[in-house]
Amino acid sequence: xxxxxxxxxxxxxxxxxxxxxxxxxxxxxxxxxxxxxxxxxxxxxxxxxxxxxxxxxxxxxxxxxxxxxxxxxxxxxxxxxxxxxxxxxxxxxxxxxxxxxxxxxxxxxxxxxxxxxxxxxxxxxxxxxxxxxxxxxxxxxxxxxxxxxxxxxxxxxxxxxxxxxxxxxxxxxxxxxxxxxxxxxxxxxxxxxxxxxxxxxxxxxxxxxxxxxxxxxxxxxxxxxxxxxxxxxxxxxxxxxxxxxxxxxxxxxxxxxxxxx
Amino acid sequence: xxxxxxxxxxxxxxxxxxxxxxxxxxxxxxxxxxxxxxxxxxxxxxxxxxxxxxxxxxxxxxxxxxxxxxxxxxxxxxxxxxxxxxxxxxxxxxxxxxxxxxxxxxxxxxxxxxxxxxxxxxxxxxxxxxxxxxxxxxxxxxxxxxxxxxxxxxxxxxxxxxxxxxxxxxxxxxxxxxxxxxxxxxxxxxxxxxxxxxxxxxxxxxxxxxxxxxxxxxxxxxxxxxxxxxxxxxxxxxxxxxxxxxxxxxxxxxxxxxxxxxxxxxxxxxxxxxxxxxxxxxxxxxxxxxxxxxxxxxxxxxxxxxxxxxxxxxxxxxxxxxxxxxxxxxxxxxxxxxxxxxxxxxxxxxxxxxxxxxxxxxxxxxxxxxxxxxxxxxxxxxxxx
Numbered sequence: 001x002x003x004x005x006x007x008x009x010x011x012x013x014x015x016x017x018x019x020x021x022x023x024x025x026x027x028x029x030x031x032x033x034x035x036x037x038x039x040x041x042x043x044x045x046x047x048x049x050x051x052x053x054x055x056x057x058x059x060x061x062x063x064x065x066x067x068x069x070x071x072x073x074x075x076x077x078x079x080x081x082x083x084x085x086x087x088x089x090x091x092x093x094x095x096x097x098x099x100x101x102x103x104x105x106x107x108x109x110x111x112x113x114x115x116x117x118x119x120x121x122x123x124x125x126x127x128x129x130x131x132x133x134x135x136x137x138x139x140x141x142x143x144x145x146x147x148x149x150x151x152x153x154x155x156x157x158x159x160x161x162x163x164x165x166x167x168x169x170x171x172x173x174x175x176x177x178x179x180x181x182x183x184x185x186x187x188x189x190x191x192x193x194x195x196x197x198x199x200x201x202x203x204x205x206x207x208x209x210x211x212x213x214x215x216x217x218x219x220x221x222x223x224x225x226x227x228x229x230x231x232x233x234x235x236x237x238x239x240x241x242x243x244x245x246x247x248x249x250x251x252x253x254x255x256x257x258x259x260x261x
Numbered sequence: 262x263x264x265x266x267x268x269x270x271x272x273x274x275x276x277x278x279x280x281x282x283x284x285x286x287x288x289x290x291x292x293x294x295x296x297x298x299x300x301x302x303x304x305x306x307x308x309x310x311x312x313x314x315x316x317x318x319x320x321x322x323x324x325x326x327x328x329x330x331x332x333x334x335x336x337x338x339x340x341x342x343x344x345x346x347x348x349x350x351x352x353x354x355x356x357x358x359x360x361x362x363x364x365x366x367x368x369x370x371x372x373x374x375x376x377x378x379x380x381x382x383x384x385x386x387x388x389x390x391x392x393x394x395x396x397x398x399x400x401x402x403x404x405x406x407x408x409x410x411x412x413x414x415x416x417x418x419x420x421x422x423x424x425x426x427x428x429x430x431x432x433x434x435x436x437x438x439x440x441x442x443x444x445x446x447x448x449x450x451x452x453x454x455x456x457x458x459x460x461x462x463x464x465x466x467x468x469x470x471x472x473x474x475x476x477x478x479x480x481x482x483x484x485x486x487x488x489x490x491x492x493x494x495x496x497x498x499x500x501x502x503x504x505x506x507x508x509x510x511x512x513x514x515x516x517x518x519x520x521x522x523x524x525x526x527x528x529x530x531x532x533x534x535x536x537x538x539x540x541x542x543x544x545x546x547x548x549x550x551x552x553x554x555x556x557x558x559x560x561x562x563x564x565x566x567x568x569x570x571x572x573x574x575x576x577x578x579x580x581x582x583x584x585x586x587x588x589x590x591x592x593x594x595x596x597x598x599x600x601x602x603x604x605x606x607x608x609x610x611x612x613x614x615x616x617x618x619x620x621x622x623x624x625x626x627x628x629x630x631x632x633x634x635x636x637x638x639x640x641x642x643x644x645x646x
Contacts, residue, residue, distance in 0.1 A: 186308055187276070187279065187280055187283070187284070187305055187308060187309045188276065188279075188309065189308060189309045189310045190272065190273065190276060190309060190310035190311065190313065190314070190323060191310050191313070191323070192310075193272055193276070194272075
C-alpha cells in the first residue's frame with residue numbers, strides 16, 4: 001500500500017498568547033510539536049505498511065523548520081517525506097492549504113490512501129481533510145477509529161458517530177481522517193532516529209508544484225482572519241441572603257422564574 | 262553539569278527519559294504494589310532499540326559502551342528502579358556471551374537479545390554462596406556430549422521471565438573457584454525449573470526467583486569458554502556491570518532529589534513553603550552535592566571501562582559503593598523532607614527509599630567491595646605504582 005500521511009507542526013502548548021496589535025500568535029518561546037492527531041495518522045499509516053507492505057510518505061506544508069518534524073516522522077516509520085515550503089504558501093486558510101497539499105499529492109505516483117488527523121489543535125477546523133478529498137476527487141471518511149481490512153482497491157473501516165460506530169466500505173484511493181482511539185503511537189526507535197538524522201527532506205516550492213499563484217497562500221484563501229480575541233468572561237453570580245429557609249424559598253422562586261423547575 | 266556526552270549518548274539518554282516519563286511513570290506505583298513484571302515496558306524498550314545498545318553491531322546491536330548503558334539505566338531508575346534493573350539484568354546476563362562466547366553462541370543468541378525478544382539472566386548466587394562466591398554447590402558433571410547440571414540458584418533477577426540464563430556451576434569440585442564454569446541454559450530445557458518467587462522490600466516490579474536444576478542436560482556447545490574459567494568470567498562480568506548499579510543508584514537518588522525539591526516548594530508551613538527554611542535548604546543542597554558527585558564518578562568509571570582499560574575492579578567497585586551509599590542517604594532524606602506524607606505510599610519517595618537499599622547489597626555487598634578496594638590499594642602500593 002502506498003500511503004500518504006498529512007502532518008502539521010503546531011505550537012506545543014494550549015496557553016498560546018496572541019499579539020493584540022496583529023491578532024497573530026506570539027510564537028517566541030513556544031516549542032513546536034507534531035499536531036497530536038496527526039501522530040495517530042502516521043502510526044496508522046506505518047501499521048498498514050507493516051501489515052500489507054508498501055511505503056509511507058509524510059507530507060507537510062509549513063515553514064522551513066517543519067523539516068525537524070518530518071525527521072521525527074522518519075524516526076517513527078515514514079519512508080519518505082515532502083516539505084511544501086514557500087513564502088507564497090504563507091497565510092493560507094484551509095481551502096488554500098487543501099489545494100496546495102492536493103497538488104503535491106497528485107504528483108505522488110500510485111497512492112492508495114491519504115490519512116489525516118481529525119483536526120489540528122491550533123486551527124481546530126477539521127476542514128483540510130474533507131477539502132483535500134474534494135480537491136483530489138476522492139471519497140472521504142472522517143473520524144475513523146479502526147481499519148478492519150484492506151483488499152485491492154477496497155477498504156473496510158469503522159468510524160465513530162455520535163451514538164456508536166459505522167462500518168464503511170470504500171473504494172481506494174480515498175482520504176480518511178482518524179481519531180485518537182485508532183491506535184497508540186509508538187515511541188521513536190534509536191535506529192529510526194539515526195536513520196532520520198541522515199535523511200534528505202525534499203522541499204517543494206510553488207514553482208516545483210506548478211501551482212496557480214492565485215490559488216495558494218493568502219491570495220488563494222477564501223477567508224480572512226479579522227480578529228482573534230479571548231471571549232470576555234462574565235460571571236453573573238448572586239449570593240442568596242437571609243437564613244436557610246429564606247435562601248431555599250428565594251432559590252425556588254428564581255428557578256421557577258427561569259423555568260428550570 | 263556538562264558531561265560532554267556524544268551525539269548517540271545524548272540521544273539514548275533523551276529517549277530513555279521519554280520512555281520513563283511517558284510509559285513507566287503512570288504505572289510505577291501499580292507495578293510496585295502488585296509486584297508485577299513490567300512486560301509492556303520491556304516491549305517499549307525493545308521497540309525503541311534500547312536492548313541493542315549493549316550488543317555489538319555485527320549481531321544487530323548498536324555497539325554502545327558502558328556509559329551508554331549507564332545513561333539508560335540512570336534515566337529508567339530515576340522513575341523506577343525495578344524496571345531499570347530488569348533491563349540492566351539483561352545486559353548482565355548476556356555479558357558472558359558477548360565477551361567470552363563462541364561465534365556460534367553469539368550468532369545464536371545476540372540478535373534476539375538485541376531485538377529485546379529474549380531477556381537474559383545471570384545466575385551465580387546460591388543459598389550458601391552469596392558474597393563468598395567460592396562456596397558454590399551447583400555442579401556440572403561431564404557426560405557424553407555435554408554436562409549435567411544439579412543444584413539450586415537463589416535470588417536470580419529476571420528468573421522465570423528470561424529465556425536465556427548464564428549459569429555458574431562447578432565442573433571440578435576439587436579445584437574450588439578454579440573448578441567453576443559458565444553455561445548457557447535455555448528456558449524450557451528438561452530438568453530446569455523455577456522455584457519460589459521472592460517477595461521483596463523494593464524493586465518489586467523486577468522478578469527474583471529460584472532456579473532449580475535436576476539432572477539438567479546441557480550440550481557441550483553451551484559451555485562459555487573453557488572449563489574452569491567460570492569464576493574469572495564472573496569477576497570480569499561484575500567488574501563490567503557494577504558501574505550500571507552505580508547508575509541505577511544515581512537515578513533513584515536523582516528522582517528522590519527532584520521529588521523533594523518539588524515538595525519543599527509547595528509544602529507550606531508557618532506561612533511559607535518549607536524550601537524557605539534554612540534547615541531544609543541545607544538538606545537539599547547536601548543531597549544535590551552527593552548525587553552530582555556520584556554521577557560524576559559513575560560516568561568517569563564508565564568512560565574508563567569504555568577506554569578499554571584492562572583492570573577496572575577498583576574503579577568499578579568505587580562507582581557502585583559510593584553511589585549506592587548516596588542513594589540510600591538521599592532517598593532517606595527525601596522521605597524526611599516529605600515528613601508524614603513521605604511515609605505514605607501515595608507519594609513516590611518511600612518506594613525510592615525501599616528501592617535504593619538493594620543497591621548497597623547486590624552485585625557485591627558494599628562491605629565486601631570496600632575490602633576489594635583496600636586489597637587493590639595494597640597491591641598497587643606493593644607494585645610501587
